[in-house]
Amino acid sequence: MTYRAQPYPRELRERAVRMVAEVTPNYDSQWAAIGAVAQKLGVGTAETVRKWVRQAEIDQGQRPGGSTEESAEIKRLKREVAELRRANEILKAASAFFAAELDRPSTRS
Structure with a gap:
């Protein structure tokens, strides 16, 4: 560490x-x-x-x-991009899950 x-x-x-x-x-x-x-x-x-x-x-x-303000803005934007990428991955996984549910044949009569 x-x-x-x-x-x-x-x-x-x-x-x-x-x-x-x-x-x-x-x-x-x-x-x-x-x-x-x-x-x-x-x-x-x-x-x-x-x-x-x-x-x-x-x-x-x-x-x-690069000024202190520019460095702070870049750091903030990098954090935001990382957060958005994580959210995008979650949405992709959810989309794949629901797509698989829709493709599954229904067992109801």
């Missing part, structure tokens, strides 16, 4: 992104700033904070890619 930790609160993610933007000029690189912010906020790895920063840049139109 794969364990997936609960996501960090949205407020913490937003704070980390703001902090990286504020402190980057004080470091040699954005990566160094990201590492410092991750450590200061107690985030597991700097890579986690880097992903938050990149996603914020995409959402703000500063970087190409």
Whole structure:
């Protein structure tokens, strides 16, 4: 079984992104700033904070890619498609069952 930790609160993610933007000029690189912010906020790895920063840049139109809203919509639509496929399979099975009932010769006199 794969364990997936609960996501960090949205407020913490937003704070980390703001902090990286504020402190980057004080470091040699954005990566160094990201590492410092991750450590200061107690985030597991700097890579986690880097992903938050990149996603914020995409959402703000500063970087190409799928926005958070687009990703959420795609995820919702995939769930809906899966649900509709399950419903379709149930309807196919029911249709086959009733078709077989209609084809069966009647034993009534």
